Amino acid sequence: MLFLFGYLITATLLWSAVGHAAPPVVSPVVSPEAPVQTSTETAVAPLDFAGALQALNADNFTAKEQAINALAALGDERTRVVLIAFQEGNLQYRKSDGKVVLVSEVAEGYQLTDPIEETDLGVVGKRDVKKITINNSLRRVLREAIARLSLTSERTDVRLTAVGELTGNLDAAAVALLERARTTEQDAEIIAAIDTALALSAVDSETPSVRLEAVAALQDSLLPAVRNRLSSVAESDANAEVKQAAARAVKSIETKLERYALAETVFFGLSLGSVLLLAAIGLAITFGVMGVINMAHGELIMIGAYTTYLVQQAMPQYLEYSMLVAVPAAFLAAGAFGIAIERGVIRFLYGRPLETLLATFGISLVLQQLVRTTISAQNVTVANPEWMSGSWQINAALSLTYNRLYIVIFTLLVFAALLLLLKKSALGLHVRAVAQNRSMARAMGIRTEWVDALTFGLGSGIAGVAGVALSQLTNVGPNMGQAYIIDSFMVVVFGGVGNLWGALVGAFSLGVVNKFLEPYSGAVLAKILVLVFIILFIQKRPRGLFPQKGRAAES
C-alpha cells in the first residue's frame, strides 16, 4: 500500500530518496532537477556519498538498486560498511527526520551511528527507527556490489575474505569479478587464492585439457571445498586422464592434511603439556628440594587464578594489561601463602613426609572453603584480553589459538627463568646445596630454615603464576586445584624428583601422549590409560625418567 502510494507521488529520485514519511530534507548536492527514475544506469551519477546513501531509502526496489550501484560507483571506503549493514538489516532510517543510520542492538534499544560522519548518534528505542527493506533480487545486487567493493578495498584482509566468500559461491558473476580482480591484484597470497577459485571453476569446463590444467593447479590447495570437488572429479569425470590426475591430487592433498592434523595434535599435546608443566614445576621444586609433598599445591594454583580475577575486577577498564599485573600479583600472593604454610605447619613436620602430606591436605580443604565463603562457591568468569583471543591461521588446514600458543611460550619463559635462578643465583646455589646435603649445608653457614621457607615460597609462587595461565584456559572455581594435583604429581613421579628437566620432559610427553590417545579412546579413557602407563612405568624406573644420583637419592 505504502509502496503504491510512494509510486504515485514520486516523480523524481529526489522525492523517492527523501521518502514519504520524512520531512523534505533536501541534500544540498541533489538538485530538484535530478533525472527521473525511469532512466537507468547513469541516472544517479551526479549523487555524492551522502545523497546516494539517502537514496537507499527509496520507495521502490528499482530505485534502491540504482542507489546501490551509484554508491558502489563512488569508490568510497565507507560504502562497504553501509552495504554490509544494508544486507544484514542494520541499515535503518530515523522516523523523526528520515535520516539513514547504522544501527546495532544494545540492551536499551538501538545504538545509532552516522554512516557519513561515522559519529555516534546516541541510543534510541526500537520503534524510533525503521528498517530499510530489501528483496531477493536486491540481495543479489548487494552481494555482488559488496564483493566488488571488497575486492578493490585498500585492505588486504578484506580482499582476502572477499575472495574466500566468492570461492564458496562460484557463479558466473563471481568468476567474472575474480577474473577482473586478478588483473589488478598485487598481493601474492590473494593472487594465489584467486587462482584457486578460478581453477575450481575451470574444473567445470567442457574441454578436458582445461580441466586437467585446473586439477594440476588445485593440488596444492588445502581448502575443504577443493578436496570435495576433486574427489567428485576423480570419481565421475568423463575423461580418464583427468580422473587419474584428480585422484592423484586428492591423495597428495590428503597426505598434507594428515601431516597438518599431526602437527595440530602435537601442538595440542604441547599446550596440555605446558599446562601440566606449569602446574608441576612448583611441585617439582618443593618435592625435589625439600622432600615435601604439598597437597595444597593445587589450591595455590587456585589462589593465582583468583588473583587474576580480583585484578581484573579492580581494573576493568585496563583489561588488556591485566595479565601484566596479575602475573606478579599472583606470584606474590601464592608465594606469601606458601611461606605462611611452611612457617606455620610444614616446619614442624620435617622428616615425616606422610604427615606433611596429610597436614597440607588439610590446608587445601581450608583454602577451598575459604574461597567458597569469601568469594563464591560458583565459578567466576575471568575475561580473556583481546590479544589472547582468536587464532593464528597458518593455512586452511592448520590454525593455532593464541591463548594456547602464548601459554606454551609463557611456560617456557617461566621454566627458563627458574632454571636460571637455580643455576646462577646465590639463592639457587643455597637451594641446591640444601637439597643435596642438608646438614653439610648448615655446617657451611647456610640458614637452612630460610632456604626452606624461600624455596617453598618460590614453588608456591610458581603455582600462582600457573593459576594465571590456567585462568585463561579453564573455569576458575574453588575446586579447580584438585583437578590438577594428581596430574602434576604424575608429572613429577614420571619425570623424576628433584629435576626440572625431568618435569619438562615428563609434562610434554604426557601431554602429547594424552592428545594422541584421545581420538582413539576418548578423553577420559586416555587419562586412565596414561595413569595405568605411569603405574607400570615406575615398575621399570621407580625413581622416574631422570632419577637423582648419588647419596641424596637414598635419603
Added chain:
Amino acid sequence: MRTHNSLINRLVQSDRGGAVLLVLLAISMVLVPLLNLAVPESSALHLSTYTMTLLGKYLTFALLALALDLVWGYCGILSLGHGAFFALGGYAMGMYLMRQIGERGVYGNAELPDFMVFLNWQELPWYWFGFDQFWFAMLMVVLVPGVLAFVFGWLAFRSRVTGVYLSIMTQALTFALMLAFFRNEMGFGGNNGLTDFKDILGFDLQSDTTRAGLFVASAVALALGYLASRFVVNSKFGRVIVALRDAESRARFIGYKVEMYKVWLFVFSAMLAGIAGALYVPQVGIINPGEFSPLNSIELVIWVAVGGRGTLYGAVLGALLVNYAKTYLTGAFPEIWLFALGALFVLVTILLPRGMIGLLRRKQTEASA
C-alpha cells in the same frame, strides 16, 4: 567352643582397648535392634530407624578404618586409595542388589537393570553374570578388591615403591577408577551408579527388621574383622610386618621377602575394605563413582590418624568420632565442616601424632607416675 573362646581370650589378652571394643559391640548388637524394634515409637528410649542405619554406616566405616590401620599403622604403607577397595566391594554388592530388582524396575525388564535398558543394551555384559547369586556376589566382594590389591601391590612393592611415591600412586589408582566408573560404557550405571534397590536375600530393604539385621551384620563383621586383624598382627607374620615398617632394609637383609609380606597384608586389608563396602551399600541404598573420589580415601586416613594408628581399636574410635562430627556439623553448620576437617588434619598431625589413644595413654602414664 572352648578352643574358640580361648583363642579370643588369647587375642584380647593385654589388649584392653580391644576388649572394651568387643564388649561395646556385643552390647550394641543386642541393644540397638531392641531399642528400635521392641520399644514403641512414643517412648523416649526408642531409637529411630534413621539413627540405627546411621550407626550401621559408622560401623562399616570403622571396619574400613581398621583395614587402613593394618597397612598404615603396622606396615607404614599410607594408602590413599583404600576407598577404591571399599567402593569395589560396594559395587559387587550393588550388582547383586540390582539383579534382585528384577521386573520391578521402571522398565520392567527381568534381565537388565534400568540403566542398561536406558542405554539400549540388549543383553547383560559378561561381567554381570552370576551376580544374581548371593554367594557369588559375596565371593566377588572379597575377590575383586583382593585381586586388584594383589596386582597393584605386587607391581608396586616388587619395584620398591615406598613412602610418598606409593601414596601418590594409590591416589592415582582410585582417581583412575573413579574416571572409569563415571563412564556409561563401563556398564556400572555411570554417573548415577547403582540404586533403587528393593530387597536383599528376599528381605525388604526398607523394613525396620532388615535394617536391624544389617546393623547386626555390620557389628558382627567389625568384631570379626577386629579379631582377624588382631590375629594377624599378633602372629609372626604381624611381627615381621612391624619389623619392616621400622627398618625395611634390615628386614630384607636378614632374609625376609619384604614385598610378599607387604602384598599379602595389602590384600587382606583390601578384602576387609571390600566387606565394609558391601555392608555399606544396602544401608545407604546407593553406590556411585563418587565413592572412588580421592577425597574419600584421604578423609579415611584422618579417621585413623584421629583415633591413633597402630592400635586397631584407635582406628575404630577415630572413624566413629570423626563421622559423628561430620554428621553433626554438615547438618548444623555446613560451612564449618571443611574448615573443621582441614583443621583436624593439621592439628592431629602436628599435635597428636598418636591420636586420641596416644593422648589417653599419656594421661594414664602421667596419672600412674
